[in-house]
Structures are given as structure tokens and as C-alpha cells.
Amino acid sequence: DAGVTQSPTHLIKTRGQQVTLRCSPISGHKSVSWYQQVLGQGPQFIFQYYEKEERGRGNFPDRFSARQFPNYSSELNVNALLLGDSALYLCASISGGQSNYGYTFGSGTRLTVV
Amino acid sequence: GQSLEQPSEVTAVEGAIVQINCTYQTSGFYGLSWYQQHDGGAPTFLSYNALDGLEETGRFSSFLSRSDSYGYLLLQELQMKDSASYFCAVPSGGYQKVTFGTGTKLQVIP
Numbered sequence: 001d002a003g004v005t006q007s008p009t010h011l012i013k014t015r016g017q018q019v020t021l022r023c024s025p026i027s028g029h030k031s032v033s034w035y036q037q038v039l040g041q042g043p044q045f046i047f048q049y050y051e052k053e054e055r056g057r058g059n060f061p062d063r064f065s066a067r068q069f070p071n072y073s074s075e076l077n078v079n080a081l082l083l084g085d086s087a088l089y090l091c092a093s094i095s096g097g098q099s100n101y102g103y104t105f106g107s108g109t110r111l112t113v114v
Numbered sequence: 115g116q117s118l119e120q121p122s123e124v125t126a127v128e129g130a131i132v133q134i135n136c137t138y139q140t141s142g143f144y145g146l147s148w149y150q151q152h153d154g155g156a157p158t159f160l161s162y163n164a165l166d167g168l169e170e171t172g173r174f175s176s177f178l179s180r181s182d183s184y185g186y187l188l189l190q191e192l193q194m195k196d197s198a199s200y201f202c203a204v205p206s207g208g209y210q211k212v213t214f215g216t217g218t219k220l221q222v223i224p
């Protein structure tokens with residue numbers, strides 16, 4: 001079985017541009033969460049989607065948005081990029097609505113804003 | 115809100131035992147998780163403690179004391195490949211938000 005897949009793996013954007021990151025959860029998993037990890041820090045929660053509905057949102061500005069598709073894949077969009085958005089963006093999936101038994105993370109998308 | 119504190123760095127010798135501590139302050143507590151992350155890699159789930167006590171999985175063990183808002187990860191028979199960052203984390207229960215600690219960078223030396 002394929003794990004959580006994310007694309008692209010690396011991305012360089014200019015300030016003010018927009019970016020779309022993609023994630024496919026493990027087959028059969030209905031929930032996707034997005035995290036931002038700045039170098040040297042722990043992952044920070046951005047969004048959680050379950051059964052195509054937003055179930056949680058972290059403390060991020062409205063420039064960040066996401067959606068989940070009928071096949072449970074997901075996209076994270078960031079508008080008006082800032083230098084501070086440079087980070088590793090992680091997607092995680094879990095089979096049900098509870099997170100108690102651990103996420104499976106994808107390898108992430110390394111976003112660099114110049 | 116939720117916050118988790120860990121030592122920033124720990125160095126240990128190959129073959130030895132190391133303990134990584136985590137103290138937390140949460141509004142609502144469901145359990146404590148641990149993740150390992152190698153440089154450039156994704157976090158990998160290691161363990162989850164919902165109840166007080168010690169959980170053992172091979173060379174790794176995790177302990178929780180809910181009354182002390184404290185837990186630790188114990189790594190035995192350290193190997194060079196254990197050099198990584200280790201994060202404690204608390205899930206929020208109904209939603210899948212997980213709050214991660216500050217992370218502990220473990221360096222295993224020969």
C-alpha cells in the first residue's frame with residue numbers, strides 16, 4: 001500500500017505569489033491534516049479535514065485555505081506568499097476521526113519563498 | 115491553550131540509555147504521543163500513552179504521569195540511527211489537531 005503522498009517535494013516561489021500543495025492520504029483513510037514546520041520547530045497545525053468537511057483550523061491567516069476532494073485527497077493553498085511562509089508543509093492521514101493512535105505523515109513539501 | 119516543553123538537545127553514547135522528558139499544560143488531556151523525525155524526513159509515530167505507566171515497544175519505552183503532567187521517552191541500546199529529533203505531542207480528541215512540543219535533538223556519539 002502506498003503511504004501518504006505529497007507533491008511537489010520542493011518548491012521555490014517569489015513573495016506575493018500563490019502556491020498549491022497536494023496530498024493523497026493512505027487508501028481507506030478519510031481524514032487529512034496539514035501542518036507547517038519551520039526549521040528547528042515542531043509542526044504547527046493548519047487544517048484538518050474529515051469526510052470532506054473542515055473540522056479544525058489552526059492559528060493561521062486567511063491567506064491559507066484548503067479543501068478535500070471526494071477521493072479524500074486534499075490541496076493546501078497559500079496566497080500572497082511571505083518570506084515567513086518558507087517551511088516544510090506536512091500532510092498526515094488517519095483512518096477515522098480520532099488522532100489518538102498516531103498520524104502517518106507524508107514526506108512533505110519544502111517551500112522556499114524568496 | 116496547550117504547550118509542551120522538552121529539552122532542546124541531548125547527547126548520548128552509542129549503546130547507552132537516554133531519557134527525553136516532556137512536561138505539558140493542556141486544556142483537556144487525552145494522552146501523550148511521541149514522534150521521531152530524522153533530518154529532512156517526516157515525523158514518524160512512535161508511541162501513545164493514554165493511561166499512567168510505562169509502555170514498551172522494543173528498544174523504546176514511553177511513560178506518562180497524568181497527575182504530574184509529565185512524560186518521557188526512554189531509548190535503550192542506543193544506535194547511531196537513533197540520532198534524530200523527538201517530539202512529544204498531545205491530540206485534541208474529537209478533532210485531529212495535534213499540538214507538538216518544541217522537540218529534542220538527540221545526538222548519538224560513538
